[in-house]
Amino acid sequence: MSTLRMTSDLRRQLILGAAKRCFARHGYAGTTTKSVAAAAAISEALLFKHFPSKAALYAEILTEECETDPDFEVLLSQEPSTATLVMLMAGMVRHFLGIADGPNEEEEQRLRLMASSHLDDGEFARLLYAKIDDLIGAKFVDSLVTAVASGDAVRLVAAPRDLFWFAHHTVLMAALTRLPSVPCVPYGTAASLERQLSEFILRGIGLTDAAIACYLDHELSQPPVRPATAESA
């Protein structure tokens, strides 16, 4: 069997994609170079022509995954406000809950690699956390401060940035429980879970019941999480 001839760069990307799938599902030790080659439909020898070692291939996947921005760019254009805060949190909840159901393979892989990293040295997780913090940490903090100032939220003892991570922990772990083919926790429908989780988190970070009632219903009523632009991947 002879595979079609193609450019080196394209082949590299195909290998990276296949390897990412393998490493995400079975972890580093559980993945063999033979299985990666099979997933990429090439010979093992060609794999080693593109990457010097299994470890180097894995490292490149992690760094590439770090450099790929999570798709939160749109939210940055919003003004800091309670509405923005609710949108941020509801969007985050929807994003993580969508990982398990939808065919969002890319994000599922990121989630798996993220969880694996916590059991390992945590370096990949730290890089991703730093990236997420860069992307929406400041916007979250500003919005929460604004919400507190406007009376939509009470001031808690926790630093706003810590509250953001608490919220992130909640949805990340919820997504993990839904990763296996039969979910670890028997939640109801995705829609009701989305609402419940959003409410839990918004209350947790300090929003008043009035503000939640006002903004969350409005937020959940418009299915697409992109109210500003209409672009899509």
Place this chain on the structure above:
Amino acid sequence: MSTLRMTSDLRRQLILGAAKRCFARHGYAGTTTKSVAAAAAISEALLFKHFPSKAALYAEILTEECETDPDFEVLLSQEPSTATLVMLMAGMVRHFLGIADGPNEEEEQRLRLMASSHLDDGEFARLLYAKIDDLIGAKFVDSLVTAVASGDAVRLVAAPRDLFWFAHHTVLMAALTRLPSVPCVPYGTAASLERQLSEFILRGIGLTDAAIACYLDHELSQPPVRPATAESA
């Protein structure tokens, strides 16, 4: 080198302990039978005299870990009340935060095996979740219902049992971020984190600010989480 002769049962337990350490740190695929034998200070041949295969050894560790009760027994004697609810949550937070710092090797292993299971078929995680639900799920639900009835908490759209899992997700993931030698998220001291997480969770499940202020301070002021008995491991 000849190891001391000993009874079969004791040897089995020593092997299981060593294997648990190995599997927890490096996962199933990342653990070799040779490394387990070395950790147990015996020959590989003896390992296979006690367990028919690596998979059987792993399976026995998981079932044994399932049958071992998490140390929540004491809390069951409390009456359902807001105070009990706060104690449950604060105790859970303290328990999970203590995993990363303390020399609580047993619980760290359970946490690692739990996280691994989510990336695998999730069966072990489901069993443990069911066990936890049996142990404190009912008490949590009763206490939350009581708190709502007494005006200490507002009624949310989420089912109480779901709220319990949200809280669990939050602390479990927070514990995971603190598992690597250098934590994934730069939180402050353990004591302040404990308070912040408790507040986040208590607000999230619906407690009023007044109830939190009243009960949480009282709860955190008494370091040991065992107000009923004085037993210790």
Place this chain on the structure above:
DNA sequence: ATAGATCAAGTGAGTATTTACTCACGGCCG
């Protein structure tokens, strides 16, 4: 008591397979 039989704990030295990685070679394009 003591010599020998018995049996389980324990191991060193394997084996067959897998795994990460290499190399000499084939074919296709400019």
Place this chain on the structure above:
DNA sequence: CGGCCGTGAGTAAATACTCACTTGATCTAT
């Protein structure tokens, strides 16, 4: 022809697992 893309057929090490064998404690039978 020259320079890559691509592969089949390796290799040395590792891995899960086996087996013949030793050792030492216990139980007799005289």
